[in-house]
Amino acid sequence: MFSFMQKMLRFQRSFSVSPFPTPPLQLPSPMETHLWFVVPDEFKSVSLLNQYMELLSPCEKENVLSMRGEQLQKSALLARTLVRTTIARYQINNRVVDPRSLKFKRNVHGKPELEWESDGGQCPSPLHFNISHTSSLIACGVTVNSSIGIDIEEKQRKIKNNILAFARRYFSLHEVEHLSAISDSEVQRQEFVKLWTLKEAYVKALGRGFSAAPFKTFTIRIKNAFRRGFDHADDIESGASEVVVESSDHPERLANNWQFGLFELASSHYAAVCMEKDKASDAGMSAPMRLTVRKTIPFVEDECFSGTDAVVPIAGLIEQF
Numbered sequence: 043m044f045s046f047m048q049k050m051l052r053f054q055r056s057f058s059v060s061p062f063p064t065p066p067l068q069l070p071s072p073m074e075t076h077l078w079f080v081v082p083d084e085f086k087s088v089s090l091l092n093q094y095m096e097l098l099s100p101c102e103k104e105n106v107l108s109m110r111g112e113q114l115q116k117s118a119l120l121a122r123t124l125v126r127t128t129i130a131r132y133q134i135n136n137r138v139v140d141p142r143s144l145k146f147k148r149n150v151h152g153k154p155e156l157e158w159e160s161d162g163g164q165c166p167s168p169l170h171f172n173i174s175h176t177s178s179l180i181a182c183g184v185t186v187n188s189s190i191g192i193d194i195e196e197k198q199r200k201i202k203n204n205i206l207a208f209a210r211r212y213f214s215l216h217e218v219e220h221l222s223a224i225s226d227s228e229v230q231r232q233e234f235v236k237l238w239t240l241k242e243a244y245v246k247a248l249g250r251g252f253s254a255a256p257f258k259t260f261t262i263r264i265k266n267a268f269r270r271g272f273d274h275a276d277d278i279e280s281g282a283s284e285v286v287v288e289s290s291d292h293p294e295r296l297a298n299n300w301q302f303g304l305f306e307l308a309s310s311h312y313a314a315v316c317m318e319k320d321k322a323s324d325a326g327m328s329a330p331m332r333l334t335v336r337k338t339i340p341f342v343e344d345e346c347f348s349g350t351d352a353v354v355p356i357a358g359l360i361e362q363f
Contacts (some may be wrong), residue, residue: 045340054129066133069169069186071300072320074332074363076126077192077313079181079196080120082113084339089114093341094123097141113177125173127340129156129181134169136225153249168322173244179311188318191246193239194311197232205234213237214261214290230240236312236356240304244287247300261288264357285358308347312356330361 065137066178070076085091093137095103102122111116130141145157158167173182174194183192201208205227217237240262245255265284278324307313317331335347347353348362355362 052162054150066138067131069132070132070184070334071332072187073317073329073335074185075183075303075317075336076128076316077181077315077333078124078184078338079144079179079194079307079335080124081179081308082117082120082337082339083178085120087115090339090341091119094119097126098122100299117175117177119178121173122177123340124180124182124338125154125171127338128184129169129171132169132184133166134158134246135306140173151250153246153251174242174246176311179308180309181313183315185317187251189247189319191243191248191316192314193242193246194307194313195239195242196233197306197309198310201231201233201234205230209234212257214258216261216263216290216293236304236314239312239314240285240302240316240357243316244300245263247316247318259290261290261293262286262302263288283357301331301358303333303360304356305360306354306359307332307335308337308352308354315358330359332361332363334363 052077064223067076068321095106098106098119106115106118106122126141126144129144130139132139146154147157148154154170154171154173156167156171158169168186170185170188171182172190172192173180174192175181176194176196178196179194181192181194183190206218206222209221213221221230221234221237224233241257241260244262245251245257246259248255262344263286265286273319279343285304287300287302289296289297300327301317306314315333333348333353335353337347353362
């Protein structure tokens with residue numbers, strides 16, 4: 043009996059990829075993030091997965107097929123497909139992009155980046171992206187002219203070790219104290235996962251990864267926005283808050299050039315976005331991050347999740363579109 047991937051390889055040679063069917067989207071505006079996600083369990087069609095396989099480069103195909111187990115292969119395929127089809131939705135320099143033509147490179151720390159070519163040759167891409175995945179959800183965030191890091195974690199993620207012992211190993215003193223003050227073990231676990239999600243998004247936005255930016259070297263704090271000058275009634279009623287990052291060695295040193303958003307996604311995951319602030323704006327001000335969230339099955343359908351109960355802001359100044 044053919045496995046899922048064997049079936050795909052069997053049909054690949056005779057299968058042709060149809061043109062990208064959706065009209066091109068406008069690029070995100072400054073301080074705007076577009077977040078696209080897929081749910082792997084919803085992809086059961088071998089012919090559709092075969093179509094996705096045809097979008098990949100030879101190296102990507104080899105990497106997908108080298109994964110052990112069908113679920114890992116499927117997840118790797120969907121992650122690469124999500125990146126390619128998401129980027130291809132946008133017109134860059136008035137060009138419609140074929141998802142198969144996209145090329146990628148990695149920075150010195152291994153973070154994937156788009157390798158963009160204009161008429162005059164290679165040039166820095168205005169579009170930045172980052173991807174995160176669990177076994178049950180894969181997400182891709184997109185910004186323009188702003189570095190971005192995203193992370194998603196299952197809300198019910200189990201922590202094998204004692205949470206406080208684990209936190210003492212990886213988190214800053216302030217973060218450990220924050221968790222230690224929570225008596226309810228379930229609330230403590232949830233707060234740990236939220237902090238981990240925010241910290242992961244930050245190091246990914248830096249483009250360094252955990253090894254180059256250990257979690258213990260910085261602190262994530264959630265501050266009431268009203269205390270920082272947001273005195274509008276709507277902010278007070280909604281409990282608007284700002285997420286800031288500071289050096290553990292120098293608590294007074296805030297990284298003012300980053301903006302965070304933390305929210306619940308699809309009632310099952312915590313999602314964090316960290317993006318570089320618009321350089322043209324006042325560095326001392328924190329305007330809301332504009333966020334658009336869409337669920338997709340590439341080549342089949344998209345569903346807007348923004349403004350629904352499926353996207354619930356938790357922390358950070360987030361304005362949904």
